[in-house]
Amino acid sequence: MxxxxxxxxxxxxxxxxxxxxxxxxxxxxxxxxxxFAIGEDVIKxxxxxxxxxxxxxxxxxxxxVINQAILTKDAPxxxxxxxxxxxxxxxxxxxxxxxxxxxxxxADIADEFKIDSSNRALPVDYGDVCINxxxxxxxxxxxPVPLTFEDLxxxxxxxxxxxxxxxxxxxxxxxxxxxxxHFGDGYLDYWKSLKANGAVVVxxxxxxxxxxxxxxxxxxxxxxxxxxxxxxAAEVFFAAEPLTESPTASIVASDMCFRQIEFVGxxxxxxxxxxxxxxxxxxxxxxxxxxxxxxxxxxxxNKNAKLPDVFVKFAQVAESPAALSYSEIASNRDSWIEDWTxxxx
Amino acid sequence: MQNKILNHGDTETLRNKFLRAFxxxxxxxxxxxxxxxxxxxxxxxxxLSKILFLAFNTSAFTKANFQLILSTLSFTFYQATLSTxxxxxxxxxxxxxxxxFDFRGKSLLxxxxxxxxxxxxxxxxxxxxxLVGNHGLFSFFSSSFILHPSSFSLILSAHVFYxxxxxxxxxxxxxxxxxxxxxxxxxxxxxxxxRVWKNITLPLLRPSLLAAALLVFMFDFTSFGVILLxxxxxxxxxEVEIYLRxxxxxxxxxxxxxxxxxxxxxxxxxxxxxRTINQVTTQTAPRFSLARPPKTIRERAFVFTVYxxxxxxxxxxLxxxxIRSLTRLEADRGQRGEVQYGFTTDYYKELFINRRGSLFYxxxxxxxxxxxxxxxxxxxxxxxxxYPAAYALAKPTRLEKFLDPLIMLPLGASAVxxxxxxxxxxxxxxxxxxxxxxxxxxxxxxxxIRTLQPALASIPERLRQAASTLGASPFRVWQTxxxxxxxxxxxxxxxxxxxxxxxEFGATLLLTRPEYPTIPIAIQRFxxxxxxxxxxxxxxxxxxxxxxxxxxxxxxxxxxLPNSGEF
Numbered sequence: 001m002x003x004x005x006x007x008x009x010x011x012x013x014x015x016x017x018x019x020x021x022x023x024x025x026x027x028x029x030x031x032x033x034x035x036f037a038i039g040e041d042v043i044k045x046x047x048x049x050x051x052x053x054x055x056x057x058x059x060x061x062x063x064x065v066i067n068q069a070i071l072t073k074d075a076p077x078x079x080x081x082x083x084x085x086x087x088x089x090x091x092x093x094x095x096x097x098x099x100x101x102x103x104x105x106x107a108d109i110a111d112e113f114k115i116d117s118s119n120r121a122l123p124v125d126y127g128d129v130c131i132n133x134x135x136x137x138x139x140x141x142x143x144p145v146p147l148t149f150e151d152l153x154x155x156x157x158x159x160x161x162x163x164x165x166x167x168x169x170x171x172x173x174x175x176x177x178x179x180x181x182h183f184g185d186g187y188l189d190y191w192k193s194l195k196a197n198g199a200v201v202v203x204x205x206x207x208x209x210x211x212x213x214x215x216x217x218x219x220x221x222x223x224x225x226x227x228x229x230x231x232x233a234a235e236v237f238f239a240a241e242p243l244t245e246s247p248t249a250s251i252v253a254s255d256m257c258f259r260q261i262e263f264v265g266x267x268x269x270x271x272x273x274x275x276x277x278x279x280x281x282x283x284x285x286x287x288x289x290x291x292x293x294x295x296x297x298x299x300x301x302n303k304n305a306k307l308p309d310v311f312v313k314f315a316q317v318a319e320s321p322a323a324l325s326y327s328e329i330a331s332n333r334d335s336w337i338e339d340w341t342x343x344x345x
Numbered sequence: 346m347q348n349k350i351l352n353h354g355d356t357e358t359l360r361n362k363f364l365r366a367f368x369x370x371x372x373x374x375x376x377x378x379x380x381x382x383x384x385x386x387x388x389x390x391x392x393l394s395k396i397l398f399l400a401f402n403t404s405a406f407t408k409a410n411f412q413l414i415l416s417t418l419s420f421t422f423y424q425a426t427l428s429t430x431x432x433x434x435x436x437x438x439x440x441x442x443x444x445x446f447d448f449r450g451k452s453l454l455x456x457x458x459x460x461x462x463x464x465x466x467x468x469x470x471x472x473x474x475x476l477v478g479n480h481g482l483f484s485f486f487s488s489s490f491i492l493h494p495s496s497f498s499l500i501l502s503a504h505v506f507y508x509x510x511x512x513x514x515x516x517x518x519x520x521x522x523x524x525x526x527x528x529x530x531x532x533x534x535x536x537x538x539x540r541v542w543k544n545i546t547l548p549l550l551r552p553s554l555l556a557a558a559l560l561v562f563m564f565d566f567t568s569f570g571v572i573l574l575x576x577x578x579x580x581x582x583x584e585v586e587i588y589l590r591x592x593x594x595x596x597x598x599x600x601x602x603x604x605x606x607x608x609x610x611x612x613x614x615x616x617x618x619x620r621t622i623n624q625v626t627t628q629t630a631p632r633f634s635l636a637r638p639p640k641t642i643r644e645r646a647f648v649f650t651v652y653x654x655x656x657x658x659x660x661x662x663l664x665x666x667x668i669r670s671l672t673r674l675e676a677d678r679g680q681r682g683e684v685q686y687g688f689t690t691d692y693y694k695e696l697f698i699n700r701r702g703s704l705f706y707x708x709x710x711x712x713x714x715x716x717x718x719x720x721x722x723x724x725x726x727x728x729x730x731x732y733p734a735a736y737a738l739a740k741p742t743r744l745e746k747f748l749d750p751l752i753m754l755p756l757g758a759s760a761v762x763x764x765x766x767x768x769x770x771x772x773x774x775x776x777x778x779x780x781x782x783x784x785x786x787x788x789x790x791x792x793x794i795r796t797l798q799p800a801l802a803s804i805p806e807r808l809r810q811a812a813s814t815l816g817a818s819p820f821r822v823w824q825t826x827x828x829x830x831x832x833x834x835x836x837x838x839x840x841x842x843x844x845x846x847x848x849e850f851g852a853t854l855l856l857t858r859p860e861y862p863t864i865p866i867a868i869q870r871f872x873x874x875x876x877x878x879x880x881x882x883x884x885x886x887x888x889x890x891x892x893x894x895x896x897x898x899x900x901x902x903x904x905x906l907p908n909s910g911e912f
Binding site: 029034035036037038039040041042043055056057060061063064067068071072075077091167168202203204205206207209210216217218227231234235236237238239240241248294295297334337338345 | 573574576579589591592593594595673689691692699701702703704705706764765768769772773775776869870872873874875876877878879880881
């Protein structure tokens with residue numbers, strides 16, 4: 001009896017191995033930062049169309065992700081890397097971790113975003129880092145909103161600004177770059193005057209926004225914070241009670257914002273080049289680009305992508321963001337941060 | 346029967362030989378060490394040395410770098426020493442309170458002291474601020490009591506807030522393990538309270554005091570989140586500096602040098618600890634149920650004072666979380682100056698809705714289940730590995746004395762560097778969910794071993810001998826002598842491992858994020874975008890985390906096993 005069962009099992013195993021199964025989906029791994037988010041059905045569409053399974057590897061902030069990609073250059077952890085921005089792009093390009101890929105979708109993207117002319121890093125989204133202010137505080141105190149960097153150092157804005165440390169925070173670095181673009185070599189003197197005027201420096205965006213900023217739910221002491229031009233839209237979208245007006249607004253005056261552009265690239269030595277290219281095309285396509293704003297509160301680079309209502313009504317775009325070339329940032333970024341740290345001690 | 350033995354005489358001697366070899370002290374020792382050493386080798390020493398070899402080169406030996414290391418090191422030392430002293434100032438009276446006295450709400454208060462250990466720093470900071478800050482519900486606090494504290498004193502109090510539980514658990518356990526007859530006889534011989542403490546209690550407590558001091562000091566020495574959050578750009582410890590040099594101002598050789606300095610100092614502290622602890626060999630017969638309600642006025646005053654200070658220091662910041670998670674202040678924002686507060690359960694309801702159809706949405710029950718699952722695995726793994734190691738270290742041979750300080754090294758290794766080591770050692774397999782409990786165990790193991798070791802060493806050998814002379818089998822000896830004494834230390838160790846895992850202490854820097862997101866990850870996701878709902882949901886999730894931990898600790902402590910007596 002036992003023997004019969006054994007043979008029967010063997011036979012079923014044999015049968016199971018012979019029956020034609022559908023081709024197993026190929027897996028594609030996307031390495032990205034912790035803030036990455038996207039709609040479930042968007043990814044499902046890609047998976048169904050390409051018989052693929054998409055795996056996301058979220059490993060820390062953008063800096064950590066680039067580090068890991070550089071360290072594992074020869075045996076990469078993923079096929080595609082998304083989330084390098086223009087302040088850190090040089091590190092990825094110098095380490096030569098990306099394949100060249102001139103995606104056909106680039107035709108739908110404005111030239112101002114195509115920073116890497118060799119098409120190793122392709123632009124996906126952008127967002128402006130600007131000062132957000134507590135609208136209520138300024139109207140109540142009849143205080144005009146500062147429209148230049150110089151205004152911020154004036155006595156009427158004493159103790160009202162909180163900024164992030166550029167050594168630890170990405171919006172903090174972006175804001176430092178904006179001041180550097182505006183003041184040139186005099187930027188450190190400006191920062192000293194900001195410090196004298198009671199500007200508070202904290203480690204990261206979460207602390208600045210939720211602990212220090214007065215118009216957030218944290219009810220902090222500072223009425224101006226370095227955040228994103230899309231933050232007022234997020235305040236409305238994520239309001240606990242429906243709001244008709246955002247409690248915050250951004251100062252988008254000329255020179256006062258810095259534009260962060262995020263890129264995607266295909267990792268060298270990856271396993272699945274074909275699928276990786278398809279995924280990059282997909283990220284630049286209308287479907288993905290239109291889903292991005294509400295998930296990550298960034299702007300699409302694809303000209304055809306329509307913005308959600310809450311963005312149209314409440315998010316602002318910088319008039320003329322600080323102009324600082326990518327190569328200038330690449331060669332000076334670290335020394336600017338070091339000098340800033342010394343100056344603010 | 347008789348026949349059988351005779352017939353199989355040959356195999357019997359063989360078996361005896363085998364058994365003797367098996368029972369030989371050396372073989373036994375090796376068996377004890379096998380698992381912990383294999384674990385530490387493959388998940389700590391190997392990845393760490395790989396990355397250090399890769400990153401380190403002599404280009405880091407510049408004058409500027411040495412100056413940086415020196416100034417960072419001296420600040421690290423300074424704040425760690427001050428923090429440890431302050432932690433003991435609050436911790437020792439609390440340990441006495443919990444081990445000597447019974448009062449209402451004791452287990453809850455003790456569980457609460459362990460909660461900060463695993464709450465994300467930014468959550469505590471913003472909820473506390475939302476309550477007592479300039480515009481908070483109890484803003485009178487900020488004007489009358491907390492007059493703009495400097496960031497340095499904030500760092501110190503945060504360290505006390507986080508680490509007091511270590512002193513309470515380790516020293517408190519030892520205190521309740523002491524034989525009260527020693528103190529009683531000293532008293533009957535005419536010694537006053539001070540002399541009893543100086544001559545009897547303190548010397549007996551020395552191993553646990555040292556163990557607690559070492560752990561607290563190590564935690565303050567490698568402090569990361571607190572310094573980054575509260576120190577602004579003015580203060581930085583070795584750990585923070587390593588993080589900056591790896592991720593923000595990349596200079597891997599300098600980062601490697603800093604890591605080596607930090608490791609060397611960790612090793613020095615551990616060696617000092619091992620040296621001192623080996624001089625102490627006091628063993629006492631354990632007694633249970635020392636705790637009793639306070640009787641005299643002095644005792645009542647003591648209980649009242651310590652109770653109140655613990656209550657203010659731990660309860661108020663923690664209660665601000667649940668209050669904030671049920672408070673609405675949105676509607677009137679942007680219209681009037683005065684913030685109107687109201688009651689709402691919206692944040693909790695919203696946790697269950699995936700409004701944007703996001704791929705990364707985590708249902709709260711799922712996150713809680715994942716967190717609990719990882720925490721249980723961590724408790725199991727770290728006890729399974731820590732128990733044999735602590736057993737061996739309780740009566741170490743010469744070689745094992747050398748191994749002892751190495752056990753502490755995972756606490757002194759920079760999480761960022763070790764994370765890089767993990768990546769080059771394990772590559773794509775790092776995405777496996779098994780790495781989460783492994784990383785948590787790495788952090789928890791030094792605690793577990795240091796908690797079990799003094800307890801194991803305190804078991805009097807004569808009790809064991811007496812038991813076996815009376816005919817008890819080795820298992821029976823373990824069951825009746827070792828186990829009752831150990832069950833308390835084991836519960837403490839388990840609680841540590843559990844909270845370390847729930848709070849994901851430092852492990853977030855070690856790992857990539859696979860498919861099972863935990864509560865701390867969910868909190869982080871909410872806090873990464875603006876909006877009242879996000880903030881409220883982060884507070885709601887943090888409240889869940891807090892409730893879960895408090896409940897789990899209460900349950901662990903209630904697991905009173907037969908014979909273990911009053912905990």
